[in-house]
Amino acid sequence: MGLDLVIVGCGGHGREIAQVVAAVNAASNRPPWRLVGFVDDDPSERNRKRVESTGVPYLGTVATLGHLSPATHVVLGLGDPRIRRVVGTRVELFGLPAASLVHPDATVGPDLVSAEGLVVFAGGRITTGVTVGRHLHVNQNATLAHDCVVGDYVSLHPLAAVSGDCRLDTAALVGAGAVVLPGLRVGAGATVGAGACVVRDVSPGLVVKGVPAR
Template sequence: MTTDLVIVGCGGHGREVLGIVRAVNGDAPRWRPAGFVDDRPAEENLKRVQRLDVPYLGGLDRLRDLPPDTHVVIGIGDPRVRRAVGARLDGYGLPVATLVHPAATVGPDVAYGEGFVAFAGARVTTNVTIGRHVHLNQNVTVGHDSTLADYVSVNPLAAVSGDCRLGEAVLVGTTAAILQGLTVGAAATIGAGACVVRDVPAGVVVKGVPAR
């Protein structure tokens, strides 16, 4: 039996989430991609969605009209935008899907909230706590005893070392590294390629090696 699943966001990130759905389905389909919703889709993205043979359903308010057992997942890379969309989704009352690519690894004693998405090659080791709507992109690592709050995004090839604390809506840029035992405050941004060697306050942007 398959369950209808709607992806919020038909940009590149959302279409990559569709790839995860299809990989999860494999030979025993669990999800039926019922369509994308997006309030302001670019014309080029609508054409790309059409080539993937999944319909564009309309704006987010279209979710009000769907059967109550339809699941949703957010396919938006920006954690702050994803947080705003998540607040809207709560109002629609639809169940939220969690997606772990079969080529991702989630170790023992890892807890994660609804809407968690792990892309191919993501590695989560052990005793890790992950919040709602957290996205771990391709080939990222999250070390032991770390905590990632709601809406965190870890971009491709980034590394979060053991015993780290990432606040809500933190963005970790591509190939960035956060050294062991550090805390990154809510809504902070770690620039691509940065190496974080000390705690990062909430709401700031750091970049470089070492990150400043």
């Protein structure tokens, strides 16, 4: 008998997390996660059909969480860290525990200090001395190097590379294929565009792109 789990978000990111759940179940000796369904306040018809084609039902709006067993776990399947933060704040009001999921093809340092809700996708790498906040998402083949400190609701998109001794503040986003050089800070709510190379600190809320990023 496994633990019940609900994914918040019916988009592609949520369905990718469903694949992580399946991979974790297939590789683990522990009781499997039982994926009960998806919740989303306003899913498009296309996304609802895509979710239902996986064999996992759409349960209703986020308010549906209030009718579930208090032992039901949740995971935030929302790719945009700012949206994940807003929705996550609402989800926390229901008092349900947040699941952490690490794909069996990912690697996480044994000394990782992690808050709840961590999701590491296939090929993700977190090395040594790293401390991360709630609901960090490390997407496919993204890397987080030694001694980084990461805030809540941060996203590393596929192939992002964050070097050692960096700091990523709340709801920061490092885009696909972007690089953050050692010892730098990406401020709260800042976005590093896809393919950018960050060579200096990024101020909170700023969007930077290019090589060097500016």
